Each structure stands twice: as C-alpha cells, then as structure tokens.
Amino acid sequence: AKSEGRNLYRFFEPAMDAIVQARRALEVDLDAALPRQEFDLDFQPIMNIASGEIIGAEALMRWHSPARGTVAPDAFIPVAEETGLIVPLGEWALRKACAAAASWPPGLRIAVNVSAVQLKSGGFARSVISALAFSGVPAGQLELEITETVLMDESKAVLKTLRQLRDLGIRIALDDFGTGYSSLAYLRRFPVDKIKIDRSFIRDMGNRDTAAIVRTIIGLGNELGIVVTAEGVETEVQLDMLHDNGCEEAQGYLIGVPSKAADIQRLLKARALH
Ligand code: C2E
Ligand code: CA
Ligand code: CA
Ligand code: CA
Secondary structure, three states, rough: HHHHHHHHHHHHHHHHHHHHHHHHHHHHHHHHHOOOOOOEEEEEEEEEEEOOEEEEEEEEEEEOOOOOEEEEEHHHHHHHHHOHHHHHHHHHHHHHHHHHHHOOOOOOOOEEEEHHHHHOOOOHHHHHHHHHHHHEEEEEEHHEEEEEHHHHHOOHHHHHHHHHHOOOEEEEEEEEEEEOOOOHHHHHOOOOEEEEEEEHHOOOOOOOOHHHHHHHHHHHHHOOOOEEEEEOHHHOOHHHHHHHHOOOEEOOOOOOEEOHHHHHHHHHHEEOOO
C-alpha cells in the first residue's frame, strides 16, 4: 500500500504543480489588473413588480484581461478575497458604482456587492462614507449586498460596522438568501433591510415544493417588514407567480441583462419613476 501511495504521488505531482502554477499566474495577473484599469462594472436593472418601474440597478464586476479575455467574477473574486486584493478592488467598485449612479435620475438605488473580507478589514465604513461624499450620492440610495458568509463568524466588529452604515441611511441586503445554513437565524441577529431570494429557487419555482419555499420567504419578509427581491427572473410565468405572492422586486434577464454604464443610464432615464 505504501509503494502504491508513492506511485500515486508521482503520478499526481506534475498535475498538482500545474494547478499551483496556474493559480499563481492568475494571482499575478489579477494584481496587475487594477493599476492597468482592466476592471469594469456592468449594471443590471431592478424592477418594482407592482408598478413595473425600474427602481435602480446592481453593479456587477467584470475583468477584461488582455491575455485571458473577459473573466467572470465567480472565477476571480474568490482569488481576490484570498490575496486581499478584494479590499482595494471592492473600494474601487464602490467608488465607480457611486460615480455612475450620480448621473442617474434622482431617487434611483445603486446596489453594490461587498465581500466579507472587505467588511472585516478596518476602515470599511469610512471608505463607504468617502465614496458617497465624493460622488454626491445620498446614503439613502446606496444598498450594500452581503452574503451570509459575512455574518457567519458573528463578530462584534462586523455587527458594529453594519449598524453604523445603516444609521447613515444605507440599506443592507442579504444576498443569495436561502442557500446558506442558517439564513433565518441571521435575520434575527443582524440589521437587514432586504433579502434577495437566490436564483436557484426562482429557477425551480415550477416545482411545487420550491414554489412553497419561495412563497414562505416572501411571506416572512412581508411579516418582518423586509423588502424581498427575486433574483434570476427569466420568464413571465415566474414574474406572475412572484407578483401573485406579493414579492416586491425582481431582477433577471427578463427585466434586463447586465449592461454597460451608458446603456443602463439611458434605460433608467427612459423607464424610471419620476
Ligand atoms: P450575485 O450578486 O448573486 O449577482 C447575480 C448574478 O446572477 C450575476 O452574475 C448576474 O449576471 C447573474 N444573473 C442576473 N440575472 C440572471 C438571470 O436571469 N439568469 C441567470 N442565469 N443569471 C442571472 P455575475 O455578474 O457573473 O456575478 C456573479 C457573482 O460575483 C455575483 O453574484 C457576486 O456574488 C459576485 N460579484 C459580482 N460583482 C461583485 C463585486 O463588485 N464585488 C463582490 N464582492 N462580488 C461581486
Ligand atoms: Ca448581489
Ligand atoms: Ca445573489
Ligand atoms: Ca451569487
């Protein structure tokens, strides 16, 4: 058995080296990408279901790498979180998103994704306040989307930061709701203004049990006075079901795909509530 193990090791070692090297190369490219201005933000509209009005948009990060092409955030954000790059990168996104929102019609919401690493790094609240001040966007128009991993360690510092931001009028949204281990517990312990039902539930709403879960989340949000947004809405059938069940907001390809800042600005000017 021992020699077998050694053979296996010899067999896998070159493959492991290749993985480690590819990962290292990604880290190096990623580090250089911020000063080279290879990152960009797309914006996806969010709709009030009852009125049909677009009420704002979510900023979604893009990496246009000359060597790699366009890299999806799911492929580089976890790496940026591990290297710590997410702190300056997230701050860049916040500033860029607020700057874009400054030229939207007044009252529209800008939603920005925030990593747990950012929230736990010192000075997060300060960088948010600075992004708002610099852009002139009122705090009441900014929404920060966090996932449960942010809340998992229940650190007092994170709770304090969230309270501080909320006291300024910034809204806190719980992203990918329903996919974590204890979504419900977090609602009791943390100041949350909005929950975003994960797109996997919306996709499977044709299933009776999944539909029941979605209805229950919406009911829960309504009871607690928390706004509920459905993510990944792709069909009229899904939108109708959400409407019938009292879901307030929807986001997804049916309403609009993530688009360049200039395009979203045009859309918002044409379709926003005045
Ligand atoms: P998310 O925050 O849950 O964002 C929604 C994702 O669903 C986006 O993927 C969006 O393009 C996609 N989507 C929207 N509508 C539909 C639909 O109808 N159908 C389907 N199939 N997909 C839809 P994207 O842009 O690839 O972003 C992936 C994730 O990367 C985000 O998930 C978020 O967790 C993370 N991310 C993106 N930008 C940032 C950022 O600036 N900072 C941080 N920390 N994370 C970010
Ligand atoms: Ca999000
Ligand atoms: Ca989400
Ligand atoms: Ca997600």
